[in-house]
Amino acid sequence: MILHADADAFFASVEQRDDPRLRGRATIVGPGVVMAASYEARERGVHGGMSTARALRLCPGAAVVAPRFDAYTAVSRELFDIFRDTSPVVEGLSLEEAFLDVAGLERISGTPREIARRLRRRVRERVGLAVSVGIGTTKAVAKMASSAAKPDGLLEVPRGSELEFLHPLPVEKVWGVGRSTAECLNRHGIRTVGEMATAGREALVAMLGPARGRRLHALSHNRDPRRVHRGRRRRSVGAQSASVRPTSTAAEIDAVLVRLVDRVTRRMRAKGRAGRTVILRLRLADFSRATRSRTLPRPTAATAQVLAAARGLLAAARPLYAEDGLTLVGITVSNLAGAESGIQLELPLEGDRRAAVDEAVDEIRERFGNEAMTRGALVGRRDATDLYSASESASISPGPTAEHRGR
DNA sequence: TCTGGGGTCCTAGGACCC
DNA sequence: TCTGGGGTCCTAGGACCC
Numbered sequence A: 001m002i003l004h005a006d007a008d009a010f011f012a013s014v015e016q017r018d019d020p021r022l023r024g025r026a027t028i029v030g031p032g033v034v035m036a037a038s039y040e041a042r043e044r045g046v047h048g049g050m051s052t053a054r055a056l057r058l059c060p061g062a063a064v065v066a067p068r069f070d071a072y073t074a075v076s077r078e079l080f081d082i083f084r085d086t087s088p089v090v091e092g093l094s095l096e097e098a099f100l101d102v103a104g105l106e107r108i109s110g111t112p113r114e115i116a117r118r119l120r121r122r123v124r125e126r127v128g129l130a131v132s133v134g135i136g137t138t139k140a141v142a143k144m145a146s147s148a149a150k151p152d153g154l155l156e157v158p159r160g161s162e163l164e165f166l167h168p169l170p171v172e173k174v175w176g177v178g179r180s181t182a183e184c185l186n187r188h189g190i191r192t193v194g195e196m197a198t199a200g201r202e203a204l205v206a207m208l209g210p211a212r213g214r215r216l217h218a219l220s221h222n223r224d225p226r227r228v229h230r231g232r233r234r235r236s237v238g239a240q241s242a243s244v245r246p247t248s249t250a251a252e253i254d255a256v257l258v259r260l261v262d263r264v265t266r267r268m269r270a271k272g273r274a275g276r277t278v279i280l281r282l283r284l285a286d287f288s289r290a291t292r293s294r295t296l297p298r299p300t301a302a303t304a305q306v307l308a309a310a311r312g313l314l315a316a317a318r319p320l321y322a323e324d325g326l327t328l329v330g331i332t333v334s335n336l337a338g339a340e341s342g343i344q345l346e347l348p349l350e351g352d353r354r355a356a357v358d359e360a361v362d363e364i365r366e367r368f369g370n371e372a373m374t375r376g377a378l379v380g381r382r383d384a385t386d387l388y389s390a391s392e393s394a395s396i397s398p399g400p401t402a403e404h405r406g407r
Numbered sequence B, C: 001t002c003t004g005g006g007g008t009c010c011t012a013g014g015a016c017c018c
Helices: A010-018 A052-058 A069-086 A112-126 A139-149 A162-166 A179-187 A193-199 A201-208 A210-220 A250-271 A303-316 A353-368
Strands: A002-007 A027-029 A063-065 A089-094 A097-101 A131-136 A154-156 A236-241 A275-284 A289-300 A326-336 A343-346 A377-383 A391-397
Touching (some): A002 A139, A010 A069, A097 A139, A112 A154, A131 A139, A139 A154, A162 A193, A201 A210, A250 A303, A250 A326
Antiparallel strands (some): A002 A097, A275 A289, A343 A391
16 A cells, blocks of 8 residues: 655645744745645635735735745655655655555554554654645555545545545546646546546547546556655756846846856755756746757756856847846756666676666566566666766666557 | 746657668 | 668657645
8 A cells, every 4th residue: 555645735834833823824935926825825715826915815814924945844854754764665756745655564563544643643743744644555546535635634545445536536636637638628528537437548548648648547447557666866957036027137137047057056066966958948028938958968067067058048049038028037957867767776897787787677677567667778878877976877767668658 | 816946747840870 | 762660869848746
């Protein structure tokens, strides 16, 4: 069984925990837009992403507080300490939520429900926050069960009863279905997961494209082979700023760009990562978006190199915004060295390299299932997985099957 | 309703190679 | 010389998540 644990209204709950005056009071984090809203505010229709001005019209008297990211990071660490103490296999999804594989822990720790109860109690006592937990046989069911359990709840979907849980749910409750997908399904008369199951795979693929169509079809029949795995490597590092205005001068925009590049490359160096693709993100005056990217021959985390690429992209994109100006600039470095695959291994430069590869293949089978190995690829490369110690590394990708690829 | 900041994954076309 | 299948990499954009 898989647990999905998720701290309720995380940022807002930390603020309420740390400031007694906010307890029991509608609390909104973030000036400008709502980054998080306490349940008191949600009851009045406030939700993440809306402007605080609108939120205050819906919920006059709400407290608006500025985010304190350092505090959230510290609380997140405490939360994950408890998660990892609960199960050896923890996969974090964000600061405040994670999957925990509790299969095989019955002898030591009790049933999944007992484990979940204890987890919730420990977080409440030691961190002072409410954590909702969903229990299911798959990631998707566990995740959707925790949403259904909120606030401050626990919901187990026992093995065998998954379809009873899934089928009545409206499609927009499905993890991975957002506004656009929901609208498309609704247009075709599909409103619930059960109707999705009845529609059939070909119909869903025709509506949504091969990847989304197949995934949702599988999910509606409770098929979700994804394992819980720890140690996923970050695939990109980015920073953006909405401090630019349509009236900003070229020099002001360049100053923002320099600050963003510095922030990103600093973080990359701190983590010992280097990347090859520099992506410039722009939001124009009419709030439309554009991206421009450039792939370098070699991974880098050097400020000067990333900045040179970023400036080149900005200059080339100038015709886009010369007339009306910009409202956001962002820089992301992706294609991070050593992140191409599901698994990384260091090969000894001498000795039994074959054995190391065989071991890695076994691990991939375990993590991703046999299915995923039909087209496993072994890619050997000599590059810097770690900025400071270049070594030969190999990555083995859990290749999509021919069926997955639609070929 | 005039809109943060950080990520993930998928798609589609073109260049290029064998 | 022309045609074709099969593959990789790069670029740009879109959808979704917290």
